[in-house]
Amino acid sequence: MSILINGSTRLLVQGITGQEGLFHTHQMLNCGTNIVAGVTPGRGGEWVLDGKIPVFNSVRTGVDVTGANTSVIFVPARFAGDAILEAADAGIKLIVCITEGIPVNDMLTVKQVIRARDVCLIGPNSPGLITPGSAKVGIIPSSITQKGNIGVVSRSGTLTYEILYALKQAGIGTSTCVGIGGDPVIGTNFSEILSYFEGDSQTDVVVMIGEIGGREEEKAAAFISEHMTKPVIGFIAGQAAPTNKRMGHAGAIIEGGVGTAQAKTEALQKAGVQVALYPEQVPELIKKLFINDAALTN
Amino acid sequence: MRLHEYQSKDVFAQHQIPIPRGRLASTPEEAKLIAEELNGPVVLKAQVLVGGRGKAGGVRLVNTPKEAEEEASKILGNRIKDIPVRRLLIEEGVNIQQEIYLGMTIDREGGETVMIASAEGGVEIEEVARVSPEKIARVGINPLLGLRDFQIRNLAAEIEIPRALWRPFIAICHNLYASYQGLDSTLAEINPLVITTDNRIIALDGKIIIDDNALFRHPDLMDKRDTSAEIPEEIEARKFGLSYIKLDGNIGCLVNGAGLAMASMDIIKHKGGLPANFLDIGGGASAEKVAAALRIILSDLQVKTVLINIFGGITRCDEVAYGIKQTLEELKPEIPFVIRLVGTNDVKGRQILAEANLTTAESLQEAAEKAVNLVKEMA
Numbered sequence: 111m112s113i114l115i116n117g118s119t120r121l122l123v124q125g126i127t128g129q130e131g132l133f134h135t136h137q138m139l140n141c142g143t144n145i146v147a148g149v150t151p152g153r154g155g156e157w158v159l160d161g162k163i164p165v166f167n168s169v170r171t172g173v174d175v176t177g178a179n180t181s182v183i184f185v186p187a188r189f190a191g192d193a194i195l196e197a198a199d200a201g202i203k204l205i206v207c208i209t210e211g212i213p214v215n216d217m218l219t220v221k222q223v224i225r226a227r228d229v230c231l232i233g234p235n236s237p238g239l240i241t242p243g244s245a246k247v248g249i250i251p252s253s254i255t256q257k258g259n260i261g262v263v264s265r266s267g268t269l270t271y272e273i274l275y276a277l278k279q280a281g282i283g284t285s286t287c288v289g290i291g292g293d294p295v296i297g298t299n300f301s302e303i304l305s306y307f308e309g310d311s312q313t314d315v316v317v318m319i320g321e322i323g324g325r326e327e328e329k330a331a332a333f334i335s336e337h338m339t340k341p342v343i344g345f346i347a348g349q350a351a352p353t354n355k356r357m358g359h360a361g362a363i364i365e366g367g368v369g370t371a372q373a374k375t376e377a378l379q380k381a382g383v384q385v386a387l388y389p390e391q392v393p394e395l396i397k398k399l400f401i402n403d404a405a406l407t408n
Numbered sequence: 409m410r411l412h413e414y415q416s417k418d419v420f421a422q423h424q425i426p427i428p429r430g431r432l433a434s435t436p437e438e439a440k441l442i443a444e445e446l447n448g449p450v451v452l453k454a455q456v457l458v459g460g461r462g463k464a465g466g467v468r469l470v471n472t473p474k475e476a477e478e479e480a481s482k483i484l485g486n487r488i489k490d491i492p493v494r495r496l497l498i499e500e501g502v503n504i505q506q507e508i509y510l511g512m513t514i515d516r517e518g519g520e521t522v523m524i525a526s527a528e529g530g531v532e533i534e535e536v537a538r539v540s541p542e543k544i545a546r547v548g549i550n551p552l553l554g555l556r557d558f559q560i561r562n563l564a565a566e567i568e569i570p571r572a573l574w575r576p577f578i579a580i581c582h583n584l585y586a587s588y589q590g591l592d593s594t595l596a597e598i599n600p601l602v603i604t605t606d607n608r609i610i611a612l613d614g615k616i617i618i619d620d621n622a623l624f625r626h627p628d629l630m631d632k633r634d635t636s637a638e639i640p641e642e643i644e645a646r647k648f649g650l651s652y653i654k655l656d657g658n659i660g661c662l663v664n665g666a667g668l669a670m671a672s673m674d675i676i677k678h679k680g681g682l683p684a685n686f687l688d689i690g691g692g693a694s695a696e697k698v699a700a701a702l703r704i705i706l707s708d709l710q711v712k713t714v715l716i717n718i719f720g721g722i723t724r725c726d727e728v729a730y731g732i733k734q735t736l737e738e739l740k741p742e743i744p745f746v747i748r749l750v751g752t753n754d755v756k757g758r759q760i761l762a763e764a765n766l767t768t769a770e771s772l773q774e775a776a777e778k779a780v781n782l783v784k785e786m787a
Contacts, residue, residue: 188624213592213622214514219551221519237721251721251751266667267691268719272772275719275750292666294516321667324516347670350655350677351686358651358666358688360621361516366534371674388675390773 112241112286113261113306113313114204114230115143115180119245122147122178122202124185124193126158126165131184134208134249135159138182141246147172169200182238182247183207190234191216198229205297206247207233214360217295224297231297235359237267237289250274250287258283260396261307263300264319265292265326265361269347272389273319280393285312292359294323300330308338315341315399317392318383322348323362323369331377343395344378344385346371409618409633412455414497416614419591420598423583426576426610430499439480442498443473449501450476454483454493457637459532464488469501491637502610507600508567509533510581512549512588521549521588523559523581527567529600543567555585569603576609591629592622641704648700650689657682659779660705660714662698664689664723672717675772681780684711691722695731702735706743712786713744715779717772720751729757733764744782748775 121138125131126148136159139145145163154167166172169181181197183190183206190209197205205224212234224231232239238248243257249267254275262277262284264270270289277284288303290296300318307313316338320327327346334342349371351357353364364370375385384399386392411419417427429446432455433439443450454466461467466488468479476498483493507529515522524546528536537544545566547559560581561574569577580601588596595617602612623630635643645652651666655673659681663669666688673683685708689701705714718728729749736745748769749757761768769775 187621211621213619213625214594215521215551215589215592215619215622218514218520222550222552249722254751264667266665268663268665268721269667269671271719271721271751272668272671294514295519319667321670326517329517345671347667347674349670350673350683351670352653352655355653355686357653357670357686362666362670366537387678388773388776389671390771 113310115239115241115245115247117244120179121145122172122181124149124183127153138246141252143245146176147178169196173200180204187211191220194220198227205231206238210235233291235293236291239288241286256283259314260284261313261316262287263303264289265321273392276390276393292361294361299326301333317343320346321362322351322364322371327374328377331381335381342383344383346374411616416616419587420611423587425583428499433496433498436477436481439498440473440477443476446500451499453497455495456488456491458489503605504602505605506603509599510601511597513595522546525563525567592619594619650701653686655685657684658710658712660684660711662687662701662716664718675776679776679780693723698731699735706741713779713782716747718749724753725749725757726753729760746775746778
């Protein structure tokens with residue numbers, strides 16, 4: 111088992127003929143992802159990657175013809191909000207948006223629609239998801255992952271890679287890794303992903319990688335203390351960040367005293383989460399957990 | 409992108425929000441002329457994009473055109489919080505009965521736009537929120553429904569706007585929402601919105617922040633960005649698509665990805681050092697981008713060593729290594745570098761660096777320790 115994506119994922123790629131879209135479609139195929147369709151308006155009827163994947167003019171046609179059930183979006187920011195709505199309108203229930211820089215007011219409208227239609231949107235500004243050994247939707251390099259029992263959820267991109275790599279170096283694998291996105295308004299938050307991991311039989315421990323800005327980590331802490339039975343290891347980036355400065359990600363900013371790394375760390379610790387001080391400490395904390403566990407059962 | 413008060417008020421006026429009569433002056437003579445036109449006491453307001461302008465002497469009330477000219481000559485060309493004053497907004501004086509706060513912004517937690525009002529206007533809303541949160545009224549706006557009259561009536565009742573003024577207040581709220589929406593803003597604020605002694609409602613100050621990601625819809629605004637309150641290196645970085653923020657430490661940082669850039673700063677701090685900056689070169693960084701980033705970091709004379717941390721996913725480590733090597737050969741900086749490359753083509757990248765005699769590290773921890781020790785050795 112895993113969460114959100116697995117062997118029965120039938121993926122449609124929006125923006126498949128663009129440079130990024132095509133490159134990552136190839137990478138996703140190499141991971142064994144079942145990619146059934148691509149969409150680029152005006153390019154319907156073509157085939158890409160040596161005739162492996164058909165291109166359609168609209169998501170609706172792509173879904174009708176191929177039965178796609180998941181979509182990944184690589185279209186430029188000014189069109190990406192529309193692309194999410196198009197996928198939702200075509201009945202897709204899991205939409206993963208990689209695009210960075212979507213106007214935040216576009217996302218507020220999108221959010222209303224996906225809520226009403228019961229769609230799971232991951233991102234935007236997300237590296238996507240990977241279930242090692244079975245499927246990848248997005249851009250997380252598969253070479254730094256291996257199959258295992260750790261669920262990973264993160265607001266970041268390369269920081270997630272850093273932690274996946276540290277886990278792999280320590281011989282620890284992941285069930286599924288989900289990047290929820292670094293924007294201030296995103297489709298799916300920490301708590302929802304945590305609840306999926308809680309219910310996933312393959313996941314034994316969850317690693318949650320947060321950063322400064324907003325209150326999602328605090329909300330996740332409340333969720334953990336109320337609903338999680340599985341241990342959670344945390345990391346919060348931005349402990350050395352100044353206030354009122356946007357740290358690269360549109361969502362990473364301490365405003366009006368809200369969103370500090372300290373407040374998030376304290377909230378998580380209060381919920382029983384062990385918080386690592388630096389990325390490479392994450393595997394150390396997980397190993398300790400299992401040693402303690404083994405000691406308890408013996 | 410933040411608009412000046414005068415620009416924000418132009419937007420308000422276009423949307424039928426009442427503002428005081430007045431114009432912009434860039435010389436004392438103009439200030440005098442405008443004061444004569446307004447024919448009464450006037451307020452001179454420095455147009456600089458910094459907070460606490462009033463306390464820093466950027467707002468003056470004068471009674472005559474001659475005084476307006478004298479005061480204008482004192483403020484123009486001077487600096488407020490280190491920002492040169494180039495323009496003054498000269499406005500008619502207004503007799504204030506009550507100051508209100510009215511603003512809109514994005515509520516991240518709720519994932520919606522909110523309109524916020526408070527009977528405690530004229531002070532920072534964050535301060536009101538901290539000291540007396542019960543004095544703040546707010547309504548959430550569904551983008552598909554827009555702002556509704558009943559929501560505004562609820563705001564008006566909660567902050568006790570006199571019943572006779574509800575009609576103009578409702579109009580102002582709708583018009584503020586239209587201004588906010590029309591410009592793809594993330595903040596539109598009237599603080600204070602005043603009730604005058606003759607019972608009119610007027611926007612006495614204005615602040616609008618536009619979503620940088622939506623500027624493509626407003627090409628006319630692109631050249632209106634005032635960068636005088638920004639740090640030159642941060643402006644330079646933006647030109648190259650880099651995200652750079654100057655800090656107070658002495659260990660320069662060059663990283664790909666915002667989260668990893670923050671984590672790299674954090675670990676420097678844990679190891680007892682101080683980061684000099686945040687710098688994210690973004691995904692798929694080219695040798696050219698790396699060169700621009702290094703130039704910006706090295707222009708900070710406080711920097712004693714530079715830590716480079718690249719996790720190659722889309723970014724190729726050999727290309728980054730090549731960019732580093734080339735730039736260092738060109739700039740010949742006298743400070744040491746610690747470089748860590750992991751991921752796509754990292755072996756090749758490390759080889760290029762080793763040939764150039766550069767210090768490399770295997771892990772982030774090791775890299776941070778080496779950088780911090782280098783600085784300690786220099787002290």
